[in-house]
Amino acid sequence: MLDEREAPVATGELGRAFNRQSVWARMLIVVAGPVANLLLAVLLYWALFVHGVPAIKPVLAEPAPASAAAVAGLHRGDEISEIAGQPVQSWADVDWILVRALPANQPLQIKLAGGTLRQLDAGGVMLDDGKFNVSAQLGLQLFEPAVPAEIGQLIADGVAQRAGLRVGDRVVTVNGQSIKVWADFVQWVRMHPGDLLAVVVSRNGQPVKIDLTPERTQEGPQTIGKIGAGPKIDEVIFKEMLTEVHYSLGGALRQAFAKTWETSLFSLGMMGRMIKGEVSWHNLSGPLTIADYAGQSARSGGLAFISFLALVSISLGVLNLLPIPLLDGGHLMYYIIEAIKGSPVSESAMEFGQRFGMAVLLTLMVFAFYNDVTRLFGSQ
Template sequence: MSNFLFYLAAFALILGVLIIVHEFGHYSVARWCGVKVLRFSVGFGRPLFALRLGRDGTEWALGAFPLGGYVKMLDEREGEVAAHERHRAFNTQPVLKRMAIVAAGPGANLLLAILVYWLLFFSGMEELRPILGTPPAATPAAAAGIHNGEVVRKVGATAVATWQDFRWELLQQGMDGQASDRQVTLEVMDGQQQIFMRRLDLSSLAEQGFEGDPLAHLGVIFFRPQIAAVLGTIAPGSVAERAGLQSGDRIVAIDGDVIELWPEAVQKIRSAAGRLLALTIQRGEQRLYLEVIPETHEERGLRIGRIGVGVRDPGPSREDVMVTVRYGVGVALAKAVAETWDKASFSLVMMGKMLTGEVSWKNLSGPVTIADYAGQSARMGSDYYLKFLALVSISLGVLNLLPIPVLDGGHLMYYMIEIIKRGPVSERVMEIGQQIGLALLVLLMAFAFYNDINRLISG
């Protein structure tokens, strides 16, 4: 239950910030344009809380249904407007002012993403280095000749410093060109500082889509250190000490299953809490057979087994696999703008490919999946949580700019038509558009909820 509440709180915070920022964009530009704002609401439905503030007595409300919000402005189409306030009604404003007010919501979401990225780039982010692991057999990465421990320096002509940069460049390359001819050259460096070129076939991204982890389709995985299952420290009074295990012992097998690397031994022990395990141990020239019953411990709500041993060679240090990325004020701002532009463009391309059938609709996520990712990113640390906030903010901004009636982009479409035809769109056309737009949104939400439920069932 505590885990559920944590994830819910992480999701609620992101949702609240995005709604407030979006609606404040509309509110602030409306006020700047001289339009009277009657209500600023976070959430829909019956107000749970309301407070009137300011010269205009604007009502600040919290609605019962929190998935959204709105800014209600003085408007002759929605009620009677006094003659002395007609100049402050939304519908009486010049079309360019109306466009600015409507565009300000999505614009605020995009500006929020720029601000978050700028803060992260300026303050410094700790990221994984782009170190490759041994690819599974019969995958494009295996065919490219990638070896464990190789560090990626470039994807095509683009230099990469982090695993996230590497992943992003691969995804962008995978979206370009013809589906059957998507290949990219990786410049990699091995442990002896030798440079190699690996030609990676990306066509499987088009064939299998972007659902789940797209890099897994390619066989591209992160570095896995080859740590031998040799015991180092033995905790005094532990299960291991009582069983007769010693520092320097090598675990050869557990319950008859051959153990080659330390992570395999750890997984076996962790999954056997309170259950007898038969260990095959190599001690010098001797082959020993010992039995242990891992003690049960609680870790994040899960029961795991421990016997009280540490590995002799822990493998690479944190500094070996992590890198801190930090830029000056100006460079950080430029990179923040570029990052937001790239993510927004990628979102539009993905939406377009969904419409053409090149990308599966299974990639569409609803509130349950977003809440899950929000909780996961929050557990990973503030940097990851803020990056997820920026990503969702970009998605919200792009979605609202789509030319679908009901959304901000639909209203902008009407105003563009008004400019071209030198007159407003008829009420009847707008009414039909609203119905079509609402139907499209309901269909979109249905797809998203279906995908959420399917992910919960299938895991």
């Protein structure tokens, strides 16, 4: 920054020095960075909405008995069109709308495709930790068509391949228990990390016995088993579960601004809940997790990566606008005070603010790095 407080400024450039600008000009300068972050998110979302974003239809599986969804009268195959008056176009909208609508003092109105209304009691939902899925707590589960227990893909040199499984094998039994669909096989593998499983598959019409031991893998607080195998997917069934969310040029721009605004408010709300203790500090993420998610989104395709970039850009913009000294929002706070009282904030007050801001940021960094390490390399 061209500023006499930072370094000597040539006489011919004194008029351009930051410290000599009006307080209003300085306000605009410090908010320019965060605003650019938010505008970038708008641009990215606009491009996504114009192009069209593939998404999963909000169709429900049969709710667990006695769950809030079951009590509300929701059933397998129901497609949600609205929650609490907010339109639902994809399954991703379900948790997004629920988190923003909770805590709710009265039942949430669920509108189904066709116009049927249901009242969903959301009392008792836990919002204190990001590991708890809000929709799952209410019994709202995504409908998954039955996938045959047939091996469709194998990870090179993975547990399944080393044990002798081949693409095209149909899993018949595990430890003598019948396997009907792929989900049954997945359940056995996940629940038996490090345990020897006796698997019988049908290969070219002949039974073949294969012994394999699922690899122990950490998934959040749980240790689960994995073998490096995937099912054979019927593309017709898969496509029936997909929809595409897209808008016209003008509609996409409105949606992009709305999405950026809502995400910004949601981020601020989550920060407020953390401060009040309503949401766990485990939700904070640092550079390791961001890099990990960036890699995952890039592998998922260009649209997923662009969406991730928009989210990161919003997070940066919102964070930098917080009234914490050292951040742009902290400088903006000083200039607002200056505009009100008619004189700059004292040097001693600014020095104290700098120290306070440094302490806050260092504390946040420690939490973020700790969460990164435990999330990626351990358990929490």
